[in-house]
Amino acid sequence: MYGSGIWNGMKVTIRHFVNTYLEDIKWGWNRGFTEESFLEQQSLDTRGIFTVEYPEVKLAKPERFRFIPFLVTEPKDHEDDARKGKQWCTACGICAKVCPPQCIWIVRCKDPDTGKPMTEPEQFYIDIDVCMNCGLCAEYCPFDSIKMDHHYELASYDRTTAHIFDIKKLSKEFSYWQEIAPNRAAAEAEARGGWEHKDVLKERERAARSAAKAADSDDDGGEAKGGRAARGQRGARGARGKAQAEAPETPSGDE
């Protein structure tokens, strides 16, 4: 019938219009902002409008969302003074090697006395205009020191120096990673054997091993001493027995 196409099109529009309000009411006008509603909005079961009025409205970010990488640091109020604000990065350079567009540049710290390279970065640069957010650096890092961030609003009027992120701009405390990716952080900690940096865990393990070894050698020493003493007593008894056997009989006063 003439005009039925227009009516069918209008029906679709009206359905989306009504469903949008129904979904808004269902999620308490909070649609897309909670993880649960966001997941439904991203699924095939979504109904109504699924665009948002960015930047006034921002969708929830799933845990696996990834943008520019950041570097993990110890908290500034760490109980161990030596680790206060310390970088987890050991400047091994693996992330720079695997980065497909080669946008990572690392400068290693040098020992001021010997001039030898240290396991710490003095500088760490990422050209965020070149980074393609692939996440390979984070996948390959053997120390869980580089992670993909959720922060994506990086636009600026300067596209030269403002887009080369240095170590200061890239560094974020470990608690930030726990906050944006609690499940992944927990899984990594489990694989590492604790919440701390690998080096700290290794050091603790080494100290525990040496303490156990020292305790073992103390026990062995005690046992050895005990063994020697027992052997000594046995020897003395044996010697006494032998001497008694060999000694001429003491004549008795009656004879």
Ligand code: SF4
């Ligand atoms: S791979 Fe990890 S530890 Fe090695 S340089 Fe990169 S961020 Fe640092």
Ligand code: SF4
């Ligand atoms: S996310 Fe990919 S492109 Fe970006 S720095 Fe890491 S490895 Fe390089």
